[in-house]
Amino acid sequence: MKYFVTGAAGFIGSNYVRHVLATTDHEVTVYDALTYAGNLSTMKDMSDDSRFSFVQGNICDPAAVEAAMKGHDVVVHFAAESHVDRSISGADDFILTNCYGTNVIVDTARRLEMQRVLHIGTDEVYGSVEVGSSLETDPLEPRSPYSASKAGSDLIALSYYSTHKTPVVVTRCTNNFGPYQYPEKAIPLFVTNLMDGGKIPLYGDGLNERDWLLVDDHCTGIQLVLEKGNLGEIYNIGAGNETANRVLVDKILDVMGKDESSVQYVEDRKGHDRRYSVNIDKITKLGWKKKRSLDEALLETVKWYQDNRWWWEPLKKAK
Ligand SMILES: NC(=O)c1ccc[n+]([C@@H]2O[C@H](COP(=O)([O-])OP(=O)(O)OC[C@H]3O[C@@H](n4cnc5c(N)ncnc54)[C@H](O)[C@@H]3O)[C@@H](O)[C@H]2O)c1
Numbered sequence: 001m002k003y004f005v006t007g008a009a010g011f012i013g014s015n016y017v018r019h020v021l022a023t024t025d026h027e028v029t030v031y032d033a034l035t036y037a038g039n040l041s042t043m044k045d046m047s048d049d050s051r052f053s054f055v056q057g058n059i060c061d062p063a064a065v066e067a068a069m070k071g072h073d074v075v076v077h078f079a080a081e082s083h084v085d086r087s088i089s090g091a092d093d094f095i096l097t098n099c100y101g102t103n104v105i106v107d108t109a110r111r112l113e114m115q116r117v118l119h120i121g122t123d124e125v126y127g128s129v130e131v132g133s134s135l136e137t138d139p140l141e142p143r144s145p146y147s148a149s150k151a152g153s154d155l156i157a158l159s160y161y162s163t164h165k166t167p168v169v170v171t172r173c174t175n176n177f178g179p180y181q182y183p184e185k186a187i188p189l190f191v192t193n194l195m196d197g198g199k200i201p202l203y204g205d206g207l208n209e210r211d212w213l214l215v216d217d218h219c220t221g222i223q224l225v226l227e228k229g230n231l232g233e234i235y236n237i238g239a240g241n242e243t244a245n246r247v248l249v250d251k252i253l254d255v256m257g258k259d260e261s262s263v264q265y266v267e268d269r270k271g272h273d274r275r276y277s278v279n280i281d282k283i284t285k286l287g288w289k290k291k292r293s294l295d296e297a298l299l300e301t302v303k304w305y306q307d308n309r310w311w312w313e314p315l316k317k318a319k
Contacts (some may be wrong), residue, residue, distance in 0.1 A: 020047060073115045098149035116167045171234070178216060
């Protein structure tokens with residue numbers, strides 16, 4: 001089969017393509033605009049694989065998307081503006097890429113009669129969940145321009161199933177971490193700051209909770225939903241690792257042999273959602289299970305950033 005994967009010069013998409021090349025015989029074309037978050041260095045280890053190819057292009061350009069997607073069987077759509085803080089300082093690119101760009105991808109997939117289209121969503125669309133865990137059927141209450149644009153993109157993608165029977169499936173995952181995550185996101189930022197003798201900036205009172213999912217575990221979930229998920233449906237993917245930021249920071253300090261003096265409390269993010277948590281009964285029934293505990297996964301991830309300064313240092317300097 002031929003996979004067309006958008007946004008895989010970024011964090012999760014590149015890990016997913018690595019997973020597909022390692023575990024299947026499929027061919028993969030990555031389609032990515034190479035924004036600040038997408039980098040050729042992120043795909044360097046895959047570029048010599050004869051089953052891998054790369055096309056630079058914007059998902060908001062229908063003609064370019066059509067030319068590149070033609071001849072493929074399956075679409076996996078990661079491309080998005082993904083950083084909440086950036087959506088707070090300026091939301092236009094988020095609405096354009098995440099909503100309009102998703103429409104271009106799914107509409108092109110409809111016209112080209114793709115066998116399956118998997119759209120990657122986020123748990124942030126459910127809004128702040130003080131207690132319990134969100135079901136796929138829960139109402140959407142996004143509270144940042146990022147999560148609102150992602151909620152819009154989910155609904156746009158699903159509307160193609162209802163209207164045209166385009167074979168769309170949607171996943172909604174929790175906060176990912178692992179190799180090749182752009183060093184503006186929490187875990188790589190914290191780890192690389194500590195490596196350079198800097199501090200961890202901790203928002204507000206540090207008690208906001210996130211469910212930390214190792215990207216490898218997320219990738220196996222994506223592949224399972226792609227192969228076995230019901231069309232027109234949504235699948236939450238989470239690790240059950242709901243952890244206060246303060247606790248996560250303590251774990252990282254511990255792994256890296258640092259102490260409280262390396263933490264700096266900073267002004268809270270505007271409209272900062274207190275907690276996210278998803279119910280994963282549906283994907284569990286499909287046969288998915290995470291492979292690593294949070295502590296094991298954090299150890300591996302810290303080691304990856306320690307061993308791969310060549311990858312993150314130029315990106316951090318260019319910020
Ligand atoms: N990282 C997380 O914790 C997380 C959690 C839940 C959901 N998600 C979702 O997963 C997907 C991937 O997230 P990520 O963390 O890998 O993001 P990322 O920011 O690391 O990568 C995004 C990629 O999309 C590309 N891109 C952006 N705009 C584009 C455009 N207009 N045309 C073509 N390519 C474009 C970028 O160049 C980059 O390579 C996103 O849809 C995101 O909303 C991420």
